Amino acid sequence: MKMKMTMFSISFFFLALLLPLAFAQLRLGFYASSCPNAENIIHQVVQRRFIRNNSITAALLRMHFHDCFVRGCDASILIDSTRRRPSEKDAGPNLTVREFELIDEAKRTLEAQCPSTVSCADIITLATRDAVALAGGPRYNISTGRRDGLVSNPDEVNLPGPSFSVSEALQSFTAKGMTLKEMVTLLGAHTTGFAHCSFFEDRLSSFQGTLDPTMDPALDSVLVRVCGSATNPARNDPTVFLDQNTSFVFDNQFYNQILMKRGVLHIDQQLAIDQSSSGMVRDFAANGASFSQSFADAMIKMGNIDVLVGNAGEIRRNCRVFNRRR
Numbered sequence: 322m323k324m325k326m327t328m329f330s331i332s333f334f335f336l337a338l339l340l341p342l343a344f345a346q347l348r349l350g351f352y353a354s355s356c357p358n359a360e361n362i363i364h365q366v367v368q369r370r371f372i373r374n375n376s377i378t379a380a381l382l383r384m385h386f387h388d389c390f391v392r393g394c395d396a397s398i399l400i401d402s403t404r405r406r407p408s409e410k411d412a413g414p415n416l417t418v419r420e421f422e423l424i425d426e427a428k429r430t431l432e433a434q435c436p437s438t439v440s441c442a443d444i445i446t447l448a449t450r451d452a453v454a455l456a457g458g459p460r461y462n463i464s465t466g467r468r469d470g471l472v473s474n475p476d477e478v479n480l481p482g483p484s485f486s487v488s489e490a491l492q493s494f495t496a497k498g499m500t501l502k503e504m505v506t507l508l509g510a511h512t513t514g515f516a517h518c519s520f521f522e523d524r525l526s527s528f529q530g531t532l533d534p535t536m537d538p539a540l541d542s543v544l545v546r547v548c549g550s551a552t553n554p555a556r557n558d559p560t561v562f563l564d565q566n567t568s569f570v571f572d573n574q575f576y577n578q579i580l581m582k583r584g585v586l587h588i589d590q591q592l593a594i595d596q597s598s599s600g601m602v603r604d605f606a607a608n609g610a611s612f613s614q615s616f617a618d619a620m621i622k623m624g625n626i627d628v629l630v631g632n633a634g635e636i637r638r639n640c641r642v643f644n645r646r647r
């Protein structure tokens with residue numbers, strides 16, 4: 322009897338421990354009672370900035386990707402480095418991530434209305450969602466309740482590079498639980514935004530000495546004019562549009578462009594060439610609605626990568642610094 326009682330108390334004890342964990346997960350409208358205006362506030366900041374400069378969609382998409390692929394979507398990318406402690410922003414690929422000020426502005430407004438409530442990780446995720454819709458992309462619902470991480474280490478930034486093959490890039494995605502189809506879908510984000518010459522100039526005739534057979538010669542001459550040559554490179558690493566047709570519209574034109582050998586980055590062009598992905602590229606090029614639906618699904622999944630929930634991590638008061646000096 323006593324033995325039974327003990328067993329009972331022990332299992333009850335464990336159940337009580339586990340119960341809050343079972344509820345600690347992302348859900349739609351996580352802030353509905355704690356900060357009912359949260360999603361509106363973020364939407365307004367994004368909309369205001371989008372009207373001034375529609376390139377914020379590209380900036381946020383890239384920020385969200387870089388956040389989620391290092392330690393999970395925990396806003397580790399937002400931490401400023403200090404003299405004592407470098408952060409992810411000091412890693413090579415960070416270089417050109419932009420619009421940190423948009424996140425700061427949303428956070429300031431949120432802190433004024435609901436102090437220490439809305440995480441920076443959720444702000445990135447929601448702002449990206451809103452910016453995609455503003456640029457003509459799909460509208461989708463995002464579960465919230467992410468918490469902010471306590472680590473931001475430049476040595477952990479291990480993102481795929483623009484010169485990767487499809488199978489090399491796929492290794493980074495499968496390591497995060499993402500499929501080939503999801504990778505091909507998410508790279509469709511390159512329908513917006515720009516790339517610096519340094520990320521693709523090794524493909525150009527003026528750097529390589531010969532025409533790259535995988536690049537439309539007309540595109541090569543346009544890019545050579547911007548980037549210069551090996552002996553006379555353009556100063557200050559200029560940028561070109563990743564999608565040379567509808568550069569700031571969130572649509573499926575990126576896939577049509579790469580079918581015409583007009584991909585700027587090596588990895589983008591390879592999607593259309595590699596046997597494993599070319600069929601998906603043709604499908605998305607032919608069917609914008611199917612791309613939109615797949616993109617929404619893949620973004621929702623990316624936004625769930627290794628999130629912190631419940632009591633893990635913290636709700637940062639300032640997205641650029643941890644709450645406690647460490």
Ligand code: HEM
Nearest residue numbers: 379382383386417481482483490507510514515516517520
């Ligand atoms: C194999 C995976 C990927 C590689 C190698 C890659 C590489 C790159 C490179 C080299 C640039 C140019 C950056 C610059 O010059 O400033 C870029 C830009 C961009 N990337 Fe990716 N990317 C990948 C996946 C993704 C994903 C999954 C997303 C989002 C879902 C994304 C969104 C963007 C956007 C929107 C830009 C334009 C940024 C801007 O205009 O500031 N990329 N990417």
Ligand SMILES: *[C@@H]1O[C@H](CO)[C@@H](O)[C@H](O)[C@H]1NC(C)=O
Nearest residue numbers: 373374375376377380419560
């Ligand atoms: C929008 O922002 C980008 C990146 O900061 C900049 O290069 C571009 O000139 C801006 N466009 C306008 C119209 O201000």
Ligand SMILES: *[C@@H]1O[C@H](CO)[C@@H](O)[C@H](O)[C@H]1NC(C)=O
Nearest residue numbers: 349350459460461462463617
């Ligand atoms: C998103 O959520 C709203 C409110 O819960 C709902 O009315 C709408 O149908 C949902 N949209 C999608 C695309 O699931």
Ligand SMILES: *[C@@H]1O[C@H](CO)[C@@H](O)[C@H](O)[C@H]1NC(C)=O
Nearest residue numbers: 566567572573574577578581
């Ligand atoms: C550019 O995009 C437009 C709008 O989607 C499309 O109708 C047109 O065929 C595209 N042009 C090229 C050269 O791809």
Ligand SMILES: CC(=O)N[C@H]1CO[C@H](CO)[C@@H](O)[C@@H]1O
Nearest residue numbers: 410411412413415416417418
């Ligand atoms: C925006 C930002 O913080 N960029 C940093 C990226 O990392 C390099 C060093 O690799 C820094 O010089 C940049 O300031």
